[in-house]
Amino acid sequence: MNRTKTYGLGGLLILLLGMISIFEVSGQDRFELSLISRTKGKRIPEKTLEIKKTDANITIDGALDEAVWQTADKAKDFHRQYPMDDTTAFSKTEASILYDDNNLYVGVTCFDELPGNYIVESLRRDYQERNNDYLMLVIDPFDDLTNGYAFTITPLGVQMEGLITGGGGGFMAVSDSWDNVWYSKTKKTDEGWTAEIKIPFKSIRYADDISNWNIQFVRNDLKRNERSTWTTVKRQYQPTSLTYSGELKWDGTPPEAGSNISIIPYVSGSATQQDLSVNNNIGWDWNAGFDGKVALSTSLNLDLTLNPDFSTVEVDRQQTNVTRFELFYPERRQFFIENSDLFSDFGFRQSQVFFSRRIGLSSPMIFGARLSGQVGDGLRVGFLNAQTKHQMNDGFDDDPAYNFTVASFKKQVFGRSNISGIFAMKQGINFSNDQDDGFDFGDQNEYNRVYGLQYNLLSRDDKWDGSFYYFNSDDPVHTSKHWAHGTSIRYNTRKIMAFWTHEYVAENFNAEMGFFPRTGYFTFGPFVRYSFYPDSKTISTHGPSFKADYFLDTNWEFTDKEMEAGYSINFLNSSRINVQWQNNYVKLFDDFDPTWQFKDGTEPLPSGTEYTWNSINTSYSSNSRRDFSFDIRAGYGGFYNGNATNISGTFRFRVKPIFSLAMNYSYNKIDLPDPNPSGDFWLVGPRIDLTFTEKIFWTNFIQYNEQADNVNINSRLQWRFAPVSDIFLVYTENFLPDGMVSKNRGLILKMSYWINL
Structure with missing residues (x-):
């Protein structure tokens, strides 16, 4: 038998075995599955909070002085989650939630009996949670215990919003790169601090035909060194884990968001100097474009971008490389963030079929469109198309124009697990490697395609999670040995965390839109950690x-x-x-x-x-x-x-x-x-x-x-003059360390403004 064919069939067999493994559950899992069947697929939450419609005019000023807050249902009696999880929280917290035709409203009281100032490291948005006092609202508006949103506010009123994917129980439980419109204010009181939050329905995606969402409140009180949650979450799990969230019970169904179209135009101007050792000429340029968001339904969104400008994205933190392989840098550009799991969660962190940073960094991006969201019961879809333009590099080894297309789906099965599929294509436009045409594209391929399936396991109690994938690639050069398959499985309890992974990547597997630092290998390995909890x-x-x-x-x-x-x-x-x-x-x-x-x-x-x-x-x-x-x-x-x-x-x-x-x-x-x-x-x-x-x-x-023999300076002044609307002034310069000789420099002024139509 041909050995290489055996590897491919083996990958399919591993994928099938992984899917079957969901049924090899513990006694607790079997109890949960039977409980689910008795309740027609609906879990029994620990706590329930009622949300009612209000006609009151709620002013977002941080003071809970509207009469409607006094009669609203309250989430209270929080549990300690860290450093111990066997008692009620010492820091008392109460929260209520209301809605009208256009917005969600949250009112919070955080009692504080300890003297001293609050611990808030900065007034900057998107801070590190563990270094700040905060109150976080977590909502799962699809009732799937898998995807949701987090809205966080500090006692000084600093905001952070994020997306929750994969059930909210992973290491990177909340992605804080997402940005959207919401409003909040806080107020210091004799008893602690209070907060009011307003979240427009237009700012989130949700199912408007169900009357139950999942909800969690998380409070971090660093003065007392205590983190607490409304419902009980054991300390070995993330406080944002949706499987332990409570139920938000609506008095009907959520209202439709209505017309929901947003345009974010920008205009920018720049002055740059290149090759300063040769000349001191200043290059002047200006640019304009826009991003757009069109809600096709309350759960399906279309993102658009035309002539995007990523010059003001926060600069990467450089890394020293003493390995043989490419280093990984995270995506920071807003266009690629919302529902990014529909595109990036194929493979493992260091071996991804689609890595959005491959688009628009070496060659400028002209336009892009992303359709993503939920279209049915437990079915999410994603479609991305982006076009780059031909980039000249002194007439040799040019970067050709490429069109990038990605289509994917995720179908929830067996509770919180899902089966997902992806098709990714990179297609050259007017592609030629003929020297007679004046262009040399080196060894770049005219097209590259990758397709495959993945099963993502996620148990209802967060004890088990894992992935099982099989992918194939296609390009004009490689006609055989172009597949990859992998398995990862993790078991996490109070004392034991065990992890196993394996991957086989054939020597001709080629994911040009992905991140595979090497090919032609088989890897496997365990990880195990045992934790003691001393008195x-x-x-x-x-x-x-x-x-x-x-x-x-x-x-x-x-x-x-x-x-x-x-x-x-x-x-x-x-x-x-x-x-x-x-x-x-x-x-x-x-x-x-x-x-x-x-x-x-x-x-x-x-x-x-x-x-x-x-x-x-x-x-x-x-x-x-x-x-x-x-x-x-x-x-x-x-x-x-x-x-x-x-x-x-x-x-x-x-x-x-x-x-x-x-x-x-x-x-x-x-x-x-x-x-x-x-x-x-x-x-x-x-x-x-x-x-x-x-x-x-x-x-x-x-x-x-x-x-790298380089000194880089990046200075960025940002004024957020309106929600998700900014003016940036950015100066950047690169030097040779020897004598601090300048290589190039640039000054950029950019303004963007969020317009709701």
């Missing part, structure tokens, strides 16, 4: 962990092995310490310079050579609630045929809530025997944030990357 006044949890990753080539010979044993301690004051021992084995399949500096007089590590080494790594994070805090990570040990030392981390200093300084740093020292390359290089990135008000922010980011 201690200083330690929250501690315990050992073990992780292993093994890589084999398609001839079933090992190319990489990594084993890691560690022990971690989490303290009640939010600090933590971790110690790890690592054993590594690598067989190089290409020549490799781990410094990535390619200096004259050195020779890279040759292809085919094998290396084994050991190293020790430690990390410590201090109490993040204090004005001065820090993280530090240090490692030392073998590295290929030599040794390596690395130190990295962050120092943070805050004058709350106006000023913050974060100093990110990384130092790597690589010592290899001659003539192999050695080197030591720093990456230093101070970031200074000034938040003058909750609407005016000034961010200054300086990055010195010795490995």
Whole structure:
């Protein structure tokens, strides 16, 4: 039998076995499944909150002085979720929710008996939750326990909104990149602080034919070092996990949002100087375009963009690369954010079929359209089309114009799990590699297509989750061995968290729109962690962990092995310490310079050579609630045929809530025997944030990357003069570190305005 065909059939078999595994449930799961059948698929929530329609005129001023708040149903008697989860919360909280024809209204009272100021690190939107006092509203408006929204507000009125996908129980439970229109105010009182929130129905997607949503309230009180939730959520799970949410019971069905069209036009002007070593000419330019949002129903949305400008998107934090592979950077552009799981959740984090950053970075994007949302009972769909233009690069190795198309679906099955499918196509426009036409597109393909299925397992109690996928690719060059399949499964209880993953990626699998740092490998490995919960006044949890990753080539010979044993301690004051021992084995399949500096007089590590080494790594994070805090990570040990030392981390200093300084740093020292390359290089990135008000922010980011031989300055002044409407002034410059010789610089002024039609 042909061996390569066996791999492909094996992938299908693994996918089917993974789907069947949903039925291998624990006794608790079997009880839940029988309970669901008796209640016609509806779980029995721990608590219920009634929402009623009001005709009152509610002024969003933070004061709950309207009479309707006194008669509204109240969510109260919160439970502690951290640092302990076996008692009611010490910080008392009450919340109510109302609606009218156009908006949801939330009224909250956060009682505070402790003296001292609230802990709010900044007035900037989209802050880090764990470093702030806050009240979070979580809603699941589809009653599917899988997707929802989070709206968060601090005692000083600073907003953060986010999307919840995958049930809200994962490590990245809430994506805070999403941005939309809502209103809120807070007020300090003798008993603590109060808040009023108004969320237009037009700002969210929801099912308007059901009378029950799921809802959760989460409060973080850093002065007391307590996180609490309205319904009980055990500490090993995320407080945003929708499976533990309560029920929001409507007095009818939610109103239709009505006409819901938004246009966000922008205009920008720029002055740039390029190649300053050759000339000092200033290039002037201006640009205009728009984004649009059209709600085709209360649950289905069409996003449009024409001539988008991403110049004011927050700059990436640079990374030092001593690996053989491409580094991953997250998506920050608003056009790609809403319902992004419909496009990006295919594969695993480091092996994705679709990675939106492939669009519009090397070649400018001309237009784009995204249709996404729910179209039926438990069925969500996504469709994306984007066009880039031909980018000239001095007449050689040009970037051709491409059209990008992605179609996907997710169908909920077996409770919270789902079956999903994707088709992604990258098609060259007027594509030619003929030198006679004046263009050279190098080894780029005229088209690339990837398609496949994935099953995502998510149990009703969050103990089990996992994914099982099978994908195929198609391009003009590769006619065989172009599939990939993978399995991941995680089991999470109070004391044990265990994880298993495997992937097989054939040597000709080619996902040009995705993120696959390498191909032609089979990898597998376990991870297990055991947690102790001591009766201690200083330690929250501690315990050992073990992780292993093994890589084999398609001839079933090992190319990489990594084993890691560690022990971690989490303290009640939010600090933590971790110690790890690592054993590594690598067989190089290409020549490799781990410094990535390619200096004259050195020779890279040759292809085919094998290396084994050991190293020790430690990390410590201090109490993040204090004005001065820090993280530090240090490692030392073998590295290929030599040794390596690395130190990295962050120092943070805050004058709350106006000023913050974060100093990110990384130092790597690589010592290899001659003539192999050695080197030591720093990456230093101070970031200074000034938040003058909750609407005016000034961010200054300086990055010195010795490995890349570059110093970058990015200064961004933002005025949010209206909801999701901004004026940006951005200055950026790149220098050669030696003598601080400027390479290029630019100044950009941009204004965007959200218009509801």
